[in-house]
Amino acid sequence: MKIKINKSANFSKKTRVLRDIKYLIIHYTGMQSARVSMKRLKNPNSKVSCHYFINRNGDIYKMIDENKVAWHAGKSRWKNIRNLNKHSIGIEIQNKGHSINYQNFPKKQISSLITLIKSLLKKYKIKKNNVLGHSDIAPLRKKDPGEKFPWNFLSLKGAAIWYPKFKLKKKEIKSEAKRKMFFKNVHKIGYRFFNLSQKSKRDRMIVMAFQRRFLPKEVNGKITDKTLKISQLLA
Numbered sequence: 001m002k003i004k005i006n007k008s009a010n011f012s013k014k015t016r017v018l019r020d021i022k023y024l025i026i027h028y029t030g031m032q033s034a035r036v037s038m039k040r041l042k043n044p045n046s047k048v049s050c051h052y053f054i055n056r057n058g059d060i061y062k063m064i065d066e067n068k069v070a071w072h073a074g075k076s077r078w079k080n081i082r083n084l085n086k087h088s089i090g091i092e093i094q095n096k097g098h099s100i101n102y103q104n105f106p107k108k109q110i111s112s113l114i115t116l117i118k119s120l121l122k123k124y125k126i127k128k129n130n131v132l133g134h135s136d137i138a139p140l141r142k143k144d145p146g147e148k149f150p151w152n153f154l155s156l157k158g159a160a161i162w163y164p165k166f167k168l169k170k171k172e173i174k175s176e177a178k179r180k181m182f183f184k185n186v187h188k189i190g191y192r193f194f195n196l197s198q199k200s201k202r203d204r205m206i207v208m209a210f211q212r213r214f215l216p217k218e219v220n221g222k223i224t225d226k227t228l229k230i231s232q233l234l235a
């Protein structure tokens with residue numbers, strides 16, 4: 001794996017111990033081009049950064065050392081962790097994103113990403129289920145890497161988790177019970193920012209974040225039977 005260097009100074013002063021690194025967070029840049037993205041990830045005024053950046057040709061750039069805390073996750077939660085920057089390595093991959101022109105991820109880019117993820121999993125003894133998307137840990141604010149990101153393919157290569165194949169049985173569950181079951185499951189998986197016992201406008205955002213990750217062809221914000229079943233299989 002060839003890694004180029006392009007240093008950013010956007011990191012916290014305090015060095016972390018390497019056993020703090022428990023998560024890998026995948027992002028898309030949401031910017032016009034790799035050049036513009038890297039410029040922003042280095043600009044001290046932007047206050048954002050990542051450890052690794054991968055362009056659409058699959059070139060990997062190291063921007064920040066792994067023992068430094070980069071600023072990529074923002075306000076975020078997963079399981080009992082708040083603000084994941086301290087506990088994660090942030091990987092940005094170039095894509096214009098939903099608000100400019102959401103693109104497919106090129107093979108070369110994904111294959112470099114998989115190589116990088118697998119080496120980091122091994123190096124820090126990180127579990128596969130701790131490879132997350134930005135939208136998993138900030139579902140009310142973020143969509144990246146989004147429904148075009150090939151999580152299933154990553155799982156086939158040992159770089160992420162997925163669920164086993166299943167057949168759906170027809171059953172009638174009342175929508176209130178469905179809601180309870182679904183949110184109990186996703187809570188167990190790690191999702192936060194919702195209230196188990198209180199319906200709210202946030203529910204839909206959580207369902208969509210979950211679907212972007214695990215049911216990318218049906219991102220509709222509804223707890224369908226399939227959505228519920230997948231949450232069960234993963235929980």
Ligand SMILES: [Zn+2]
Pocket residue numbers: 026027028072134142144
């Ligand atoms: Zn992001």
